[in-house]
Amino acid sequence: MRLLLIEDELDIQSFLRCSLEEAGYKVDVAADGKTAERIAVEGYFDVLVVDLGLPDQDGISLILRLRQLGVKAPVLILSARRSVDDRVRGLEQGGDDYLTKPFALAELLARLRNLIRRNNVPANEATRLRVLDLELDLLRREAIRGGEMLQLTPQEFVLLEYLCRNAGRVVTRSMILDQVWGMRIQPDTNVVDVHIYRLRGKVDGKGLQPLIRTLRGVGYVLKDR
């Protein structure tokens, strides 16, 4: 996967580059709009990460210009601004995504995956999800582990479904809040932890291998091996 990172702050640029390469992306870097334009037109990229505050031009103008030049790759917008601009909303509706700084790396990776998947294969509408011995029937809203039906509330099922869809990958609390409850909020209480704790009590029964792991300071992961 080729990725073009357009970010002028060297600190952020270097750690993003390392983390993204670690995650398996082949990363090209541009520190200003002009360079970005040149690199983006010359090569093919699967996804672009664009910081809005570039030294020579506005990030959104750059994105619009790249679109004019025929660059079709989806864009993940990084913004340190406080309010989400209407133009960002426009891009979001056009299939791009945005993330406000500071962000968790796991969330950045998840959003990048979503963007690439959305752009390439049409979302595969499976009706069943299977992770190890856990099986979800998405139509009947039932979860079965080791042959036994789990007694889940509808909300717990949605949460488990989200974990299963991201099995093997880290999901952060804010990603869970965004995807399961549809809210970009930052509660200063442990609301998400309690949900996970309850879900874990039902999914990881006695004598079973624990599937839901907590990564302290980062989030949760549903083990897939």
Add this chain to the structure above:
Amino acid sequence: MSSRTGKPGMRSAAWRISLWATLAFACGTMLVFVFLHRFVANDIQRRSDAWLSGEVEVLGDVAQRTPKDALYDRVVGEVAELAGREVPDKIQSENTSNDSVFFLQRGTDGSMKLWVGPGNGEANLQAIRTASIPTGRPMDLEVSGHRTPFRVASIRMSDGSSIYLGLSERDERRVLKNLRLRFFLLWVALVLLGFGIVFFTTRRMLSHVRKITDAASRIGSSDLNTRVPTTLRNDEVAQLALTLNHMLDRIENSMRQLHTITDSLAHDLRSPVTAIRGKLESSLSAASEGEQAEAIVSAIDELDRLTDFLNKSLDVAEAKADALRLNRTAIDMDDLLRVMVDLYEPSMSEKGLHVNYSGNGPVRIVADAALVHRMIANLFDNELKHVPAGCHIEIGLQAEGETAMLRFEDNGPGFAPEIRPHIFERRVKGRGSNGHGLGLAFVEAVVRAHGGVISASNHDGDKGARIDISFPLASNEYVASSPVAASGAN
């Protein structure tokens, strides 16, 4: 803010101005007429008096010279009748006999010697007897049987008899009555015309003022780039519009300055935080379990708290300056609260709190979804952090008239009396609270920015806290024209 400026009707300034102007105009013209009327009436009086005095002298002369024989009555009578035909201001009446003039000669014994006029003159003689008319100066005489008085002049003859010449004031009065009637009609027409002109000109002028008011009230903090309408005329109203627009320019400018400051502050703080957080995360994945990992985890937590604090303080600062930028969409509060209760219920029951939400049906407001979400989350966090185990939390939502009423109630210890008056100020927090004291200040800021009202109180006997929030409801057109922001899952 929604201004209700419907039809102004009877209470409008245009109406009042024209009413007072018309009143002044009507009084003025009426006064002019009263003077005019008096002048005309006096003039008519003077003319008829002059005629009477002249005629009575002539008649006296004729009577003096005419020998008192059998023809006396006839000669004097003819002269008197001829004189009666030259009455001033005479209106030709239907019947040919002249009934507006009488001639009477009274003998020394008070009996009637000669009478020329309508009827037998007994009533006139009776009236003259009681009135005693001085020689030379004509005066009014009421005669029974006649509706209008007579103006009577007299002259004393050398033989002791008196000659009276009377002229009915009927014609004079008719002239004046005609004058009054015509003037009154003219006056009414003039007053109505004046009222109409004043009303329509002031209304036209004030309608422009009203347009300015409407436009100005529509300019909220969110759309400071619109301006009130201006005209090409250079009158006071146009000046008002220009001044308002200049003021709006200045407000917009300072607002932009404030946004620039908060934005660059946010940007300058977030960028290093992003870098630090990223590096911490990288080193966390490298570090194995143990003390080092623990330290990194807590550093990340602190950074997230710092970011949250930064966001909230900037939001609160902007809201206090009425400069919060809103991305309004229609939100169903009922839906949102159900999702929030669902999110918070496990944490609350874990802590031994009972939460109950009662709402009846959708309650739509037009608001910034992200801010409202964070505001409601803050209220729940607040309950979760400050209400002790075993307490009940009641959340109520209902639409009342044109407002959505949201209520958070608990039976915990309530707000401490020393902080209650300042509960919505920044950095005010209860004893034992380990927050940064921005939660309720943020809630208040969001409510205010959306034109809502918030109040905090304790129940009777200070048992339990209660927060009431009211938001203006979304108007029907708005709900129909915009999609409801999805607040549910996926």
